[in-house]
Amino acid sequence: MIELDHVIVASRDRVAAARQLAGLLGVPWEPTALGVFAPVYVNDGLTLEFITTDEAFPVEHFAFRVGDAEFDAILERLDAANIGWRATPQGPNDRQVGTMAGGRNVYWDEPDGHRWEILTVSYARQSS
Structure with missing residues (x-):
């Protein structure tokens, strides 16, 4: 393994x-x-x-799979920290929640440009 x-x-x-x-x-x-x-x-x-x-370094993308309660808590922390978020990898921070693969997901950018994502259902690996 x-x-x-x-x-x-x-x-x-x-x-x-x-x-x-x-x-x-x-x-x-x-x-x-x-x-x-x-x-x-x-x-x-x-x-x-x-x-x-x-x-110089490239902008990286990191996605964290979390449960529904953790998802909600992280959204609250993003709002409390005044950090914008969105449903798509790029675009305006419109506070929309995505629904990929039947779950929820959001993206935000951190000060160095890295793109973070939280999601409740992985779209990278489809369940069999």
């Missing part, structure tokens, strides 16, 4: 980026680990390691 353990996420300010995502997802994080990372502990098996860089 292969499981993804961690991903390094480039940012201009690792602490600010990690704090924001952890706060929105309602998961723990640390300001520094190993001296260069600010890890966000997404779940027992996945850590996002934010690193500060001045180099």
Whole structure:
């Protein structure tokens, strides 16, 4: 069995980026680990390691599958933080909720340009 353990996420300010995502997802994080990372502990098996860089980096997309209660809580946190969100990967932040694959999904952009998504049903893998 292969499981993804961690991903390094480039940012201009690792602490600010990690704090924001952890706060929105309602998961723990640390300001520094190993001296260069600010890890966000997404779940027992996945850590996002934010690193500060001045180099150019591509905008990445990360999608988090959550339950209905977590989805609602994250939307509330997005609103409380004044962060716009939308139903589509691109376009205006119109506060619309998507309904892909029979579930709910929304996207938002973080300050470094990365595109986050929460969804209640995966559209990446169709159930058999």
